[in-house]
Amino acid sequence: MDYGDRIAEACLQHFRTLPKHGKPREGQQWTVLAAFIKEDKRNSLNVVALGTGTSCLGSSQMCKDGRMVHDAHAEVIARRAFIRYLYFELMKIHMKDTGTSTIFTLDKETGCCKLREGIRFHFYVTDPPCGDATIFPIMTTIPKEDGCQLDEFCAKRRKICENTISRDLLFNDTNRTGAKCVPGEKQDPHHTGSGYHEIGSLRTKPGRGERTHSMSCSDKIMRWNVMGWQGSLVNLFLSSPIYISVIVCGPNSNLSALERALVGRIDKPKITALLKETKFVTSAPQIITSSCVFQYQKPYYGSDLKPCGSAVAWSDVPQNAHAVIAKTGFRLGTTRKSQHLPQASSCISRVNLLKLFMKIFSALHSNYLICRKISEQDSCVSYGDYKNLSEEYVQTWQKLRESCFSNWLKHNLCFDNFTV
Structure with missing residues (x-):
């Protein structure tokens, strides 16, 4: 079995072990699967985060309190599950009685973490990412x-x-x-x-009837290959971004299109100059395809199968590892009357990921750099306020967007004003 098939089969096999709740109905529905795989120095492959999904909310359906998942494409669900996994690994570094991290080591002088020697992450998706x-x-x-x-x-x-x-x-x-x-x-x-x-x-992603404001998965992956896959908040805890080493796509993919869309569209000389003196680089993961077939694969033509309305998120964490998100953006089973309740929000929603961030921050010693940054702020209360503390991340992306991706849709800041 070649390398791409080894990675793909590890993901598909793990998906088979998950509960049926949220999975497509056999012979009636299809979905897309994406996953993150950890490879250690012994070349062992372990799935650490996984997501399925095909839906995306239109702009009028989005909410400002951080409790809904607006973009439920598999690639985005999997990345949110991956960020949740990273938070729990950071807890093992900064909090007592939470175990020993298998991926991070700590620089006690700065309080920043870095990946252990020999640790690499790979990304797998059963279908080519939407968009380019x-x-x-x-x-x-x-x-x-x-x-x-x-x-x-x-x-x-x-x-x-x-x-x-x-x-x-x-x-x-x-x-x-x-x-x-x-x-x-x-x-x-x-x-x-x-x-x-x-x-x-x-x-932008297609929506069911209404145009969305979510950039396509091809565009998002292109961005993550420059800014790292960890996001702005996790970036505050790290000495360097987390990049993907290998991207594997399923059998319905075209290798040339993947390389163009995910890596080739990046103006490397121009972006390299912009990234000078930052901790970001123009990452160029190896892109390969796999012949492994997903049992719920998206049909090509001539099928009565419908897209599965729910999305599954799984992380290699000790608490609530498995979650199912409905096409409304809330946890599956949430009624209109119960949408205001805390349990309506899935574990990978922005508000719950912010709670993990705050939990780690509250455990840090006051001389850590991130603590000094927060203590210097008089009104650091919202999700957006904490994101802006990651100054290098925010400023670097702003420069890249202005210079290389000028038409990238700007994020509406009203969706970052929620608190926990």
Whole structure:
């Protein structure tokens, strides 16, 4: 078994061991699976975080109190689960009676942590991330007996049954994405076949009826490959960002498109100059594909399967490792009447991740750098206030966005004003 298949099979096998709650219904639904894998110096592979999901809330459905998960695509759910895993590993460093971290060591002088020697993280996803990574050339077949013209076929291409017998008319086509180009980017021309999409553009995720404000997974992964996968708050506890060594995608992926979308769109010389004298780098993970098939794989064409409405999040942590998020952004089973209750919010919501941050901060000795930063602030109370303490992270991303990703949608700060 090659390396990509080893990583993929470890993730798929772990998913099989999880409870059925939140998983797709066999033969009726499909989903996407993403996961983070830890590899140690003995080359052992262990899944540390996992997520499934396909939904994303429209802007009118979002809430400002941090209790909902707005973006429930598998890649984002898995990353949130990964951040939760990192918090629990940091607790093992800074809090008594929480065990010994298998991934971090501590610099007692600064209070910052760094990865142990030989520890690497990999990322796996069963389907190409939405957005630019899903745009690649394909050959489309037209049923001979269908008798339709090419333009007519393009309009109804997704409705043609897969098991049509006579398939001998071929033409160059493009694999499609529902993600929309953001204003200011080159827009999709929607020409017949291979001219349908514009490659390289920043995009937002498709929503069910309403356009979203969430950048596509291709764009988010591109950003994480520069800023690290740990986020701004965890970054405060670390001496250097956490980067992914290998990205593995399932069999329906195109390697050239993946490399272009996740790494190739980064203007390396320009960004390297901007990152000079920061702790960030232009990470270029190895990108490979796997032949392993996910049992709930997204169908290509001609299927009655529906996307699963729920999302599963799992982290390698001792408390509440498994969570299921409904398409509303709350925990599955939450009613409208109970949405105001604390238990309605999933363990990977921003408000609950902030609680983990505060728990670690409260255990730190006052001479740690992060404590000095917070003590210098007179009004550091909201989620946004704590994020802004990660000055190097915030300022670096601002420079990158202005210089290289000028059309990246700006985050509405009203969603960062909640407290715990």
